[in-house]
Amino acid sequence: MPFPEWFGSGQNEADFLRRVLDHVSDCLVAVDTAGRVVLINASYCRLLGGQAEDFIGRHVTEVVTHKTKLHLVAQGQAVGAVSPLEVRGHQLLARQVPVYQDDQIIGAVGVALFSDLESLKRAADVFAQDAAIIRNTQTPWTTSYRIGDIVGQGKIIEAVRTQIRQAASLNLPVVITGETGTGKELAANAIHELSPRAKRPFVWVNCASIPENLIDAELFGYEGGSFTGARSRGKPGKFELASGGTLFLDEIGDMPLHLQASLLRAVQNQEIVRVGGTSPVKVDVRVLCATNLPLEKMVRAGKFRADLYFRxxxxxxxxxxxxxREDFDFLVDKLIERLHRRDGIPSRPLTPSMRERFRHFTWPGNVRQLEAALLRYLVSGDLSGLADEDNSPKTPDEPSLFSHSNMGLQEHLEQERKAFIARAIQATGGNKERAAEMLGISRATLYREIKR
Known part of the structure; x- marks a missing residue:
């Protein structure tokens, strides 16, 4: 394309081209067929520690390094188009190509594609992360709940909402604690939804539901053919899929001890190594965890790494x-309202005596179990799940509740919990999936309770 008229002489054209090349951040040098430097940009001059006039006219091997092959390219010799090159202690990745005029070589130009090999590695990591995100655009990882889905009122629930908002504003790891069925996953969703990462992936994994020998591949991914049954092209793990966003590790207390060191490295250094891989991959992930297990006690017992816990x-x-909670009646009413609105379940009156019966039940499965019991009642009027004598209202003078003088509240609740689970399994004829549904807990949680 011809230059505009205001350029005037060829000298102005040359000045303009030099200014353009000086604005290119990559290092660029051009030589004639004798190997003498005829053009060098500001980026290369800064690297070499001089001005353009210090290098123009000198042989390129004196200016750059004696290992350069640019002068050979200018003579028509075939050398590798892209090759590593060390210049003044900097590792460059240089591209060297001949310059033609009327089918005759009149020189050669060399361009450092990256300022150093670490830049290339970082760029490759970014490309890999973006590719992983693109591969998952068909089924994007997004949140399912917001903070408004946390049902409740009063000081306790308002304190929870305050904690969630504070956690959302800080790009730091969070541990969400609570018994099964209390809404830990809901809290994790709400934290991500309120955070600056809200538009990036929200990836989740249940550490208790994945076989122990596969959890490292699930979290960190694997290279093709790294183990029997692996995909030939490999697969990104949850950390790579969550890069730029949030990774939610549910049931973190069930993560095998030998994998916790790899998780610590991933959280601390923001890099992972795929199973079968040979080099680390940089990620940018905020980690949220949830557990119903006492991690602090597990640390003291040597069942959970102290350094990972503190991280x-x-x-x-x-x-x-x-x-x-202090809002049981409000919670019941809101859950009934939600079931009616969401699932179209017809309303059914809940008498004061029924409410009392609900109120004095221990609810080991918490809100999840309460919602399941209300659904069952609204559909069929069935309250058989609350027929347990041990869970009916008691008065302080009943000897059955305090028959063991040395039993505290936690021990008593634990006994009730075990008995309730055993009855659910018996009532379903040993069908653990149905028993978990009846209890309002996940199947993975039920298996863990059975193991305990």
Whole structure:
């Protein structure tokens, strides 16, 4: 394309081209067929520690390094188009190509594609992360809940909402604690939804539901053919899929001890190594964890790494059990309203005596179990799940409740919990999936309770 008239002489054209090349951040040098430098941009001059006039006219091997092949390219010799080159202690990746005029080589130009090999590695990591995100655009990882989905009122629930908002504003790890069924996953969703990462992926994984020998591949991904059954092209793990966003590790207390060191490295250094891989991959992930297990006690017992616990437990959110809450009647009404609105379940009156019966039940499965019991009642009028004598209202003078003089509240609740689970399994004829549904807990949680 011809230059505009205002350029005037060829000298102005040359000045303009030099200014353009000086604005290119990559290093650029051009030589004639004798290997003498005829053009060098400001980026290369800064690297070499001089001005253009210090290098113009000198042989390129004197200016750059004796290992350069640019003068050979200018003579028509075939050398590698892209090759590593060390200049003044900097590792460059240089592209060297001949310059033609009327089918005759009149020189050569060399361009450093990256300022150093670390830049190339970082760029490759970014490309890999973007590719992983693109591969998952068909089924994007997004949140399912918002803070408005946390049903409740009063000081306890308002304190929870405050904790969630504070956690959302800080780009730090969070541990969400609480019994099963209290809404820990809901809290994790709400934190991501309110955070600056809200438009990036929200990826989740249940550490208790994945076989122990596969959880490292699930979290960190794997290279093709790294183990039997692996995809030939490999697969990104949850950390790569969550890069730029949030990774939610549910049931973190069930993560095998030998994998916790890899998780610590991933959280601390923001890099992972795929199973079968040979080099680390940089990620940008905020980690949220949830557990109904006492991690602090597990640390003291040597069942959970102390360094990982302290790294994860920077911020904490506690989801209260139904027994701790002060808004039981409000919670029941809102759950019934939600079931009616969401599932079209017809209303059914809940008498004061029924409410009392609900109120004095221990609800080991908490809100999840309460919602399941209300659904069952609204559909069929069935309250058989609350027929347990141990869970009916008691008065302080009943000897059955305090038959063991040395038993505290926690021990008593634990006994009730075990008995309730055993009855659910018996009532379903040993069908654990149905028993978990009846209890309002996940199947993974039920298996863990059975193991305990």
């Amino acid at each position: 994860l437990n920077v911020l904490s959110v506690h989801m209260p059990s139904v027994r701790e």
